[in-house]
Amino acid sequence: MSKDTQSEWTRKMSLREQVEVTKRIFRYALPFKKRFLFALLIGTLTSLITAAMPRVIQLYLDRYIQTQSATVQVTLFFIVAYFMLIALQLLTGYLSSFYFKTASEKTVELVRNTIYQKVNGHGMRYFDQTPAGSIVSRITNDTETLKSFWQVFYGLFEGIVSLVAVFIGMYLLNAKMALLFLIFVPIMIGIILLYQSYSSRVYRMMRENLSRLNTKLNESILGMSIIQQFRQEERLMQEFEKDNAAQYRARVAVIQMNALLLNPVINLLEGMALAVILYVLGGQFLQGALEIGLIYAFTQYCANFFRPMGMMMDNLSLLQDGVVSSSRILKVLDHQELVPTQQVDTNAHITQAKIEFRNVSFSYDGEHHVLNDISFTVNPGETVALVGHTGSGKSSIINVLMRFYEFQQGDVLIDGYSIRQFDYHTLRQQMGLVLQDAFLFYGDIARNIRLLDTSINDFTVKKAAQFVNADTFIEQDPAGYRKKVIERGASYSSGQKQLISFARTMARDPKILILDEATANIDTQTEEYIQASLRKMRQGRTTIAIAHRLSTIRDANQILVLDKGRIIERGTHDELIALGGTYYQMYQLQSLG
Numbered sequence: 150m151s152k153d154t155q156s157e158w159t160r161k162m163s164l165r166e167q168v169e170v171t172k173r174i175f176r177y178a179l180p181f182k183k184r185f186l187f188a189l190l191i192g193t194l195t196s197l198i199t200a201a202m203p204r205v206i207q208l209y210l211d212r213y214i215q216t217q218s219a220t221v222q223v224t225l226f227f228i229v230a231y232f233m234l235i236a237l238q239l240l241t242g243y244l245s246s247f248y249f250k251t252a253s254e255k256t257v258e259l260v261r262n263t264i265y266q267k268v269n270g271h272g273m274r275y276f277d278q279t280p281a282g283s284i285v286s287r288i289t290n291d292t293e294t295l296k297s298f299w300q301v302f303y304g305l306f307e308g309i310v311s312l313v314a315v316f317i318g319m320y321l322l323n324a325k326m327a328l329l330f331l332i333f334v335p336i337m338i339g340i341i342l343l344y345q346s347y348s349s350r351v352y353r354m355m356r357e358n359l360s361r362l363n364t365k366l367n368e369s370i371l372g373m374s375i376i377q378q379f380r381q382e383e384r385l386m387q388e389f390e391k392d393n394a395a396q397y398r399a400r401v402a403v404i405q406m407n408a409l410l411l412n413p414v415i416n417l418l419e420g421m422a423l424a425v426i427l428y429v430l431g432g433q434f435l436q437g438a439l440e441i442g443l444i445y446a447f448t449q450y451c452a453n454f455f456r457p458m459g460m461m462m463d464n465l466s467l468l469q470d471g472v473v474s475s476s477r478i479l480k481v482l483d484h485q486e487l488v489p490t491q492q493v494d495t496n497a498h499i500t501q502a503k504i505e506f507r508n509v510s511f512s513y514d515g516e517h518h519v520l521n522d523i524s525f526t527v528n529p530g531e532t533v534a535l536v537g538h539t540g541s542g543k544s545s546i547i548n549v550l551m552r553f554y555e556f557q558q559g560d561v562l563i564d565g566y567s568i569r570q571f572d573y574h575t576l577r578q579q580m581g582l583v584l585q586d587a588f589l590f591y592g593d594i595a596r597n598i599r600l601l602d603t604s605i606n607d608f609t610v611k612k613a614a615q616f617v618n619a620d621t622f623i624e625q626d627p628a629g630y631r632k633k634v635i636e637r638g639a640s641y642s643s644g645q646k647q648l649i650s651f652a653r654t655m656a657r658d659p660k661i662l663i664l665d666e667a668t669a670n671i672d673t674q675t676e677e678y679i680q681a682s683l684r685k686m687r688q689g690r691t692t693i694a695i696a697h698r699l700s701t702i703r704d705a706n707q708i709l710v711l712d713k714g715r716i717i718e719r720g721t722h723d724e725l726i727a728l729g730g731t732y733y734q735m736y737q738l739q740s741l742g
Contacts, residue, residue, distance in 0.1 A: 162353065167472045174475040177260050178299065181252040188249035192307050195241040200314035202234050203449035207322070210442030245303075253299040260478065261292045267482050273553040274513065275486040282364030287481050290359060291474035298471025308457035315453045322446055329425060330454060333418050337458060340414055348406060348469040355399035356473045361392050419455035426451055489555040494570040499579040501529040501564050502660040502691040504550070509559035511549055519545045521714045523559070525707070532692040534702035536732065537711035543695045545714070547665055550693065551582060563661075581659035585666040585697075587650035589638030594623055595630040597638075598653045605656050613656035617682035619648035651682060662686055664694040699736050708732065 162170075178185060209227045213219035265288055276284075319327035369376065369385055376385055430444045504527040511520040520542050527533045535543040549556045552568060561568040568576070589597050598613060599605045610630060614620045622645055626632050638646045654662070664683070680701060686692075696702040703722045710718035710725070710732045718730050725732035 162350075162472065162476070166476075170472055170476045170479060173479055174260075174295070174298075177263070178252070178256045180259065181255050184248050184252035184255070188245045188247075188252065188303065189306055191241050191245040191248070192303065193310050195238055195245055196307060196310040196314045198234055198238045198241065199311060199453060200318045200450075202231065202238075203446045203453070204318060204322075205231055205234065206449075207442035207446035210445060212442075215441055249299070249303045250296075253296050256299060257292050257295050260295060261288060264288055264292065264478055264481055267484075270487055271484060272486045272488050272555075273548065275484060277513075280364040280368070282362075282367035283360045284481075285367060286360040286363040287477055290363070291356070291477050294470055294474035295478075297467045298475065301468045301471060304460050308460050311457040312454060315450050315457075319447065319450045319454075322443055323430075326426070326429065326447060329429075330422065330451075333422060336418065344406070348403075351399065351402050351406060352469040352473040353476075355396065355403060356470070356477060358392065358396040358399050360477075362389075362396060365389055365392055415455055415458055418458075419451065422451050422455065423448065488573075489552050489569070491552075491572060492569050493572045494566060497566040497570040497572075497575070499563055499571070499575060499660050502579070503527065503529050503562075503564050504661070504691055504693070505562040506546070507560050507562065509549060509556050509561060511545055511554065511556040511558075513545075513554065515557075518557075519714050520549070520556070523714075523716060525709055525716065525719065527691050527693060527707075529691055530689055531706040532687055532694060532702075532704070534694045534696045534705040534708045535711060536696050536699060536702070536708060536735065540713075541711040542714040543711055544665060546711075547582070547663055547693070547695065550663065551580065552576060578657060579659050580661045580663060581654035581657060582663045583647075583650055583654055583665065587638070587643070587646035589634050589641070589646055589649060591634060593628075593631050593633055594649060597634055597649055598630075598656055600653060602657070609656055610652070613652040614649075616655050616685060617648055617651035619645075619652045622648075648682075651686070655686060660690060662690045662692040664692065666695050666697040699732075699739055 205227060209219070209223075213223055213227075268284060268288070316327060316330065319330065365385075365388065369389070376382060426444070426447050430447060506523050506525050509520055509523045510518050511523075512518045519540075523542075523546065525533065535546060537543055545554075548554045550561060550568070552573070563571065590600075594614075595607065595610050598610045607630070611620070614623055614630070623629060623632070634640070638649070641649070683701075694702060694705070696705075696708075702708060705722065707719060708722060708725055709716050710730075712731065718725055718728065718732055720728065726736065
């Protein structure tokens with residue numbers, strides 16, 4: 150993580166920033182406002198019942214016990230009345246908690262869907278620059294924290310209502326004593342402000358450390374074969390222990406802060422208030438100027454006054470955690486590195502699949518061009534191969550054609566229409582991309598070929614697999630197309646995964662075929678299957694192929710040789726060999742190898 154990023158996440162969040170973040174994240178709760186409001190209304194009733202309960206006992210003590218006029222009927226009446234209040238308190242508490250928490254769950258579901266949808270709409274540059282573990286942390290951990298975040302506001306509302314109800318109850322019993330309790334309010338406000346000023350930085354550090362841990366875990370698991378191959382286990386464990394220790398220190402800082410400023414302070418203030426009650430009211434009782442029930446009621450009100458304060462102070466820790474998580478979520482939602490914008494023309498359709506690059510220049514960072522003035526034409530049904538050393542711009546041409554990135558100059562046309570005029574559904578449906586590293590999803594073979602496209606039936610799946618010769622190994626297994634695929638297709642060879650990837654492409658019958666070094670990691674025997682299927686796949690389709698093995702593109706209609714983002718040679722295999730230039734040298738090196 151860079152120093153700039155570190156400073157961003159270790160600085161304090163101002164109160165204004167926290168309020169702005171809270172207001173923005175609150176918008177996601179609006180669709181469920183009826184549930185929230187109903188929960189708060191029932192919660193208010195719970196607080197009123199809680200405030201009324203000490204008064205019932207006070208009346209019984211002062212009117213019947215102290216005057217020795219209590220009868221069995223009177224006692225049973227107060228017992229039943231108190232029991233009914235407890236039962237009603239439990240019922241309203243359950244309903245309030247149930248409706249508030251279900252509304253919270255619905256809100257988190259909405260936020261999680263929104264952020265996942267946003268991530269899917271980000272341009273490829275975002276994923277180039279953002280670690281996968283960090284994205285996972287925002288979609289899972291940070292959104293999960295929102296549940297506690299909403300509970301904070303429920304606790305604050307309940308606490309404020311309880312304080313008001315308790316204060317009114319005290320005021321009706323003894324106005325002077327009730328006013329004494331107001332002395333503790335500014336003390337509490339001061340503690341809240343002190344806590345807020347220190348906690349936001351601590352929680353931001355803790356959340357960022359957790360994100361870094363997720364990133365490290367994700368990277369280690371995906372790269373475990375490389376880690377073990379090069380005996381990097383010890384180094385990775387040391388790095389993980391370092392990040393884990395940083396997370397531990399952040400958690401300890403949170404614990405120390407909460408242990409100092411939360412419950413201990415409340416308990417201290419409650420003890421001071423109870424001492425004042427016993428001193429003032431106890432003296433009046435001894436002088437015969439006060440009834441015992443009043444003292445009991447005030448001791449109960451004292452606990453009920455500071456209990457919600459304690460709850461609100463405890464919620465401050467969750468509040469800060471929620472604000473920090475919300476700011477991280479909003480950072481993803483505010484990110485503007487989206488997929489390139491299309492200016493859709495309803496008349497734009499891919500029919501012949503003629504591709505034209507006209508003076509295209511492209512840069513990943515907006516400053517350094519990786520493609521410079523690229524121009525070429527692929528006529529319908531033709532195959533154009535791209536060759537060149539690493540970094541020459543081959544994959545960048547594919548990225549531009551697939552609209553993964555926006556190009557800065559020139560234009561790309563398909564059947565005379567700018568590529569910006571096609572809707573993405575048309576482009577993705579009519580352009581089949583096969584990458585060097587085939588990615589298989591967890592599930593079964595049929596699901597990996599179909600990719601949840603309900604328009605592709607089992608017959609089409611089998612036909613596509615047979616077309617690319619994938620049936621040679623699929624149908625050897627008793628489970629056939631229902632055979633399970635574990636994570637990333639680890640139980641299959643590179644060649645088998647590539648054949649399944651080919652079948653996935655052919656099941657959609659694209660008019661344009663794009664091959665990104667599709668045979669680079671394939672063994673010789675499997676390559677024979679793939680080359681045979683490639684010849685069939687290319688028939689009647691416009692094909693652009695990045696070639697690693699030059700022997701596989703000898704029959705291409707045109708070969709483009711790239712160097713530093715420019716086309717330096719073009720022609721057929723025989724023409725380029727006769728030219729004796731860069732292509733000839735590359736071919737000779739591979740032939741000798």
